[in-house]
Amino acid sequence: MEIPENERAIIGEDLNGHVGRRRCGEERVHGQWSVGVAVAYDLTIVNTYFRKGEGHLITYKRGDRVSQIDYILCQRKYLQEMRNCKVINGKSVAQQHRLVVADC
Template identity: 40%
Template sequence: MCFGGEILNIISAYAPQVGCTEDEKGYFWRDLDGVMQELEEHERVIVGADLNGHVGSENEEIGGVHGAYGIGERDPERESVVDFAVSFDMAIVNTFFKKKREHLITCRSG
């Protein structure tokens, strides 16, 4: 899509859930990395995704990527989400805005 004279890429993705195998998760992240690497450096990109990782509410070592308004504790998938954001100089945008507690979680089980 061309927007304001710039190329804008919009990527929609849904990462494998907690119950999936490590192979399935690895394939997802390799594929997503491959899509990102195909983009030209001057192109803009928005990734709208459910990456199925809890990045937590702290941002000690990931300033600029995490805005400290996440929720709860980090989980193992957090590393993949943060590594992806760092690798492509992106931000986990929903952590930069304070929200009501009931708006922090999109799905609850049980």
């Protein structure tokens, strides 16, 4: 399966895993399948390109445990078109998951 040249792929996903050097809360790392898909389709994790304070990184909260496990991915060749990626505090899309948005 390929992404046609005339189409763009932007994916919002609960990777149920952590990326990068920074982790908070849950230390178990999952999401290997999603990472494999990202590599296979040359997708990049948009969240990691924009510095944010702790409050705008937390995408999942359960009791006193917090974590960043929800991400937005796009094709690497379109990354320069992404202007921002952040968590909207106070907005949820599913129980315990905060809304993640990207401006492009």
